[in-house]
Amino acid sequence: MTAASLLIYPDPGLRRVAEPVLHVDEALRAAARDLEAVMLAVSALGLTLPHIGRPQRLVLLRMEPGEPVTAYVNPEIVWASPERGPQTEGSVSMPGVMEVVDRAVRVRVRYRDLDGTEREEEAEGFRAACLQHEIDQLDGLFWIERLSRLRRERAIKRFAKLRRAGA
Template sequence: MPVQSLILYPDPRLRLRAEPVTVFDDGLRRDADDLVAALARVSAIGLTGPHVGWLARVVALRLEPGTPATIYVNPEITFVSPETAPQTEGSVSMPGVSDTVERAARIRIRYADLDGALHEVESEGFEAACLQHEIDQLDGIFWIERLSRLRRERAVKRYAKARRAA
């Protein structure tokens, strides 16, 4: 999968559920490398296959600039804390728009690495919010769906205005 351009909102492909990865081979590694390259190119924190038109359940996440990205294959949330925390979110697929989203403060996820080995990790705070955001995208849930209807409508209007101005 050579990386395509980023898919921008309101493209209906952003609402598609990504398919589980079943083959862990050099092709997957090349595609993951392309995803990481796209992540760097757009200076994002996280990016999923669907953001670039690759409907595979793969997330690339880099919380700190200059550090290696972590690749999560077929990530699934296995625990969410009852406590929530607000985080400012946005998307490279809707540049220039952000808003506060309330998400679980702590989560546990199970995922595979590029060799197919299974891992389970717990995260909290910003990292937990990022993982929830990207896993939502794999499930076809664009981040603004986590906003109230009014805030979602305002975000869409801000995005439309920003696109007209560009």
């Protein structure tokens, strides 16, 4: 797959709720390889299958270049700290637009890996924000929906201006 496979805002596929993965099998692993190819092509930290038009609950995350990619099948946040903090976020599906989003500072996520093994991960700071951002995407909640109406409208206008300018 290529970067051309990536859905761009306001594609309705970005607001579709992803279906649970029923079987961790070779077809899912192939989909993960496709998703990873797109993720690397667009230099994303994280990406979901819905980003490439496949409404299944799979997230890939890689926080640093050279770090291995972590796959999260059917991830769910099972605990979030009451403490919240600001994180600057954006999306490769809305390139050029960044805004500060308030998120839980720490989370615990339950998921399966690509072998089907159930796992839990605790994350904090930016990694926690990335997990929340991608799980929101699986739930059909594009990241700008976490902004106030005014900030969301400004972000959409900024993106439209960038697209008109060919950026």
